[in-house]
Amino acid sequence: MLNEFRMQLPIFQFREKIIKSIRDNQVIIIAGETGCGKTTQIPQYIYENDPGVKIAVTQPRRVAAMTLAERCSLEKQTKLGQLIGYNVRFDDCTSKDTQITFLTDGMLIREFIIDQQLKRYDVIIIDEAHERTVQSDLLLGLLKNLCRKRKQLKVILMSATMQIEKFANYLETEAIHIIEARTHTVDVYNVPIRQQDYVESMVNTILQLHFTQPEGDILAFLTGQEDIEDVKEILIERMKISTQEKQLDVKMLYSALPPEVQLEAFQKSVHRKVVLATNIAETSITIDGIVYVVDCGYVKIRSFQIGKAIDTLLLAPVSKAQAEQRAGRAGRQRQGQCYRLYTQQTYERLAKYMLPEILRVNLLSVILQMKAIGIQNVLTFDLIDRPDMELMLANLNQLVKLKALDSEFNLTEHGKNMSSLPLEPQFSHFLIKAYECGIYDLALNSISVLQVENLFYFQRGAKESLSKILGKFKIANSDHLTKANILRKYEETQNKKSFCKENCLNHKTLQKAISVKQQLKDYMKRITKKEFEKEDYDKFKQVLSEALMFKHAVYSPSDQAYKLKSTNQLAYIHPESVLFNQKPKYVIYNEVILTKKVYLRDVTEIDEL
DNA sequence: GAGCACTGC
Numbered sequence: 001m002l003n004e005f006r007m008q009l010p011i012f013q014f015r016e017k018i019i020k021s022i023r024d025n026q027v028i029i030i031a032g033e034t035g036c037g038k039t040t041q042i043p044q045y046i047y048e049n050d051p052g053v054k055i056a057v058t059q060p061r062r063v064a065a066m067t068l069a070e071r072c073s074l075e076k077q078t079k080l081g082q083l084i085g086y087n088v089r090f091d092d093c094t095s096k097d098t099q100i101t102f103l104t105d106g107m108l109i110r111e112f113i114i115d116q117q118l119k120r121y122d123v124i125i126i127d128e129a130h131e132r133t134v135q136s137d138l139l140l141g142l143l144k145n146l147c148r149k150r151k152q153l154k155v156i157l158m159s160a161t162m163q164i165e166k167f168a169n170y171l172e173t174e175a176i177h178i179i180e181a182r183t184h185t186v187d188v189y190n191v192p193i194r195q196q197d198y199v200e201s202m203v204n205t206i207l208q209l210h211f212t213q214p215e216g217d218i219l220a221f222l223t224g225q226e227d228i229e230d231v232k233e234i235l236i237e238r239m240k241i242s243t244q245e246k247q248l249d250v251k252m253l254y255s256a257l258p259p260e261v262q263l264e265a266f267q268k269s270v271h272r273k274v275v276l277a278t279n280i281a282e283t284s285i286t287i288d289g290i291v292y293v294v295d296c297g298y299v300k301i302r303s304f305q306i307g308k309a310i311d312t313l314l315l316a317p318v319s320k321a322q323a324e325q326r327a328g329r330a331g332r333q334r335q336g337q338c339y340r341l342y343t344q345q346t347y348e349r350l351a352k353y354m355l356p357e358i359l360r361v362n363l364l365s366v367i368l369q370m371k372a373i374g375i376q377n378v379l380t381f382d383l384i385d386r387p388d389m390e391l392m393l394a395n396l397n398q399l400v401k402l403k404a405l406d407s408e409f410n411l412t413e414h415g416k417n418m419s420s421l422p423l424e425p426q427f428s429h430f431l432i433k434a435y436e437c438g439i440y441d442l443a444l445n446s447i448s449v450l451q452v453e454n455l456f457y458f459q460r461g462a463k464e465s466l467s468k469i470l471g472k473f474k475i476a477n478s479d480h481l482t483k484a485n486i487l488r489k490y491e492e493t494q495n496k497k498s499f500c501k502e503n504c505l506n507h508k509t510l511q512k513a514i515s516v517k518q519q520l521k522d523y524m525k526r527i528t529k530k531e532f533e534k535e536d537y538d539k540f541k542q543v544l545s546e547a548l549m550f551k552h553a554v555y556s557p558s559d560q561a562y563k564l565k566s567t568n569q570l571a572y573i574h575p576e577s578v579l580f581n582q583k584p585k586y587v588i589y590n591e592v593i594l595t596k597k598v599y600l601r602d603v604t605e606i607d608e609l
Numbered sequence: 610g611a612g613c614a615c616t617g618c
Contacts, residue, residue: 300614422618
């Protein structure tokens with residue numbers, strides 16, 4: 001039954017022990033580094049031991065769920081979607097025969113909304129729990145509760161070997177298994193003195209490495225598009241004037257890069273390759289052949305400032321766990337090396353772990369989900385880390401104003417409908433109201449494009465300017481309507497690829513917007529029957545303004561900036577807005593975010609507040 | 610004149 005490959009995995013020696021542990025305990029923890037085989041093998045062991053059980057395995061990312069299902073199917077020599085399948089957004093590859101389902105944790109939360117007992121599964125495995133996403137934290141809370149109601153249910157938490165005691169205490173279990181993986185060692189070097197400018201330091205380190213060390217590709221961790229482009233330019237320049245013969249291929253990798261350009265970073269290169277990447281290469285993406293890692297020591301982190309009610313996207317030092325994760329990327333093939341552009345002393349002072357997501361994001365949609373799952377008092381719900389009470393209370397009150405909850409915080413019919421849509425509550429509210437007012441096509445197009453990121457792609461020094469392109473599509477002083485217009489024009493155009501090229505648009509992004517639109521349309525069919533349509537921009541703005549009632553701002557001439565109605569904070573219109581450099585008196589916005597300045601993103605002019 | 614970490618439903 002078990003082929004030789006499977007028997008060689010480190011986890012195999014633990015097979016009997018783990019099966020027994022699952023029999024004896026309701027909740028068990030399995031910790032092991034990547035490569036020990038826990039994710040692919042444990043579900044199969046459970047199935048082989050008791051072929052009647054239905055198993056769910058969650059993953060933070062959709063690609064992981066899909067590839068893992070494929071791998072396991074191959075090992076069991078079954079067709080994908082039969083015995084073993086996956087279920088991710090836009091792609092359900094399961095059947096009535098499916099016993100092992102790999103799914104994203106967001107998907108399992110949606111299943112909780114439909115069936116609060118999750119009766120279709122006998123065993124639930126939460127994988128990569130150490131990543132501490134909002135979804136996996138919430139799932140752990142829900143499963144902890146569910147274990148009291150369903151005594152036969154088995155829950156398995158899988159994670160890297162960190163914070164195990166914390167998970168064990170929280171889940172009240174002593175059944176812990178630690179699996180050693182066979183990974184190659186990575187030699188870590190720190191710079192003796194920290195350089196002021198990590199871009200310069202990065203370039204020097206890469207070149208020195210290139211000219212002195214034996215063959216093997218390099219992965220460099222930077223923080224964003226800007227420093228990646230800087231390093232690339234300088235590297236290419238220095239290589240040109242270098243007297244050394246050895247060539248170096250410079251590739252980039254970050255999520256705003258169109259997928260076809262990202263692919264270049266994976267191709268085998270004749271010369272040594274250096275991939276300049278964001279933390280996308282930390283967990284989401286693996287590049288083969290990496291022997292050297294260079295780590296700048298920083299990462300951009302998005303956090304929600306509770307008092308000011310603004311998001312920030314700022315540079316922060318990495319955590320120790322993150323630095324280890326980055327270094328580990330050098331040891332996947334053979335023994336590797338990691339160069340850190342910071343001192344040993346700086347390393348010692350780093351935080352052990354990054355603050356979990358649930359403690360640093362706005363929780364409006366999570367709280368609506370919790371209410372939809374039937375949690376009476378979300379303020380006292382037992383999560384592994386409790387979010388700020390005042391933030392949750394503020395979120396509850398916002399949901400009351402959006403009529404998702406009544407004054408006693410009970411879920412309304414409208415709230416139930418809102419929670420069924422894969423959108424932020426404001427947008428769910430907007431879409432439902434827009435349907436009722438007969439502006440559904442405009443609203444659907446607008447919301448669909450607003451869901452996707454990186455609509456435009458500008459290479460450094462691109463001829464076409466953003467304002468010129470925006471000018472072509474601009475409608476009614478509104479980013480929301482302008483984006484709806486872009487999607488319409490895209491759909492009407494025959495040659496979509498050249499349309500995108502002309503307008504610096506991202507083809508894959510618009511394709512995704514179309515999938516989103518179709519999905520929203522399908523969901524909306526279950527909520528309302530209304531489908532008459534009129535083209536009324538004023539009505540659109542009126543409904544949007546009501547949905548974004550906490551996101552109004554007024555221009556203050558003395559400050560030359562916008563004053564947010566909610567907090568009196570000053571902010572500027574983002575350069576990617578059609579209203580950039582214009583000064584309409586009243587605006588509504590989707591998001592306020594601090595990067596280099598406090599910016600309002602996706603802005604629409606309105607007549608009055 | 611000036612900007613764009615990463616996931617997920």
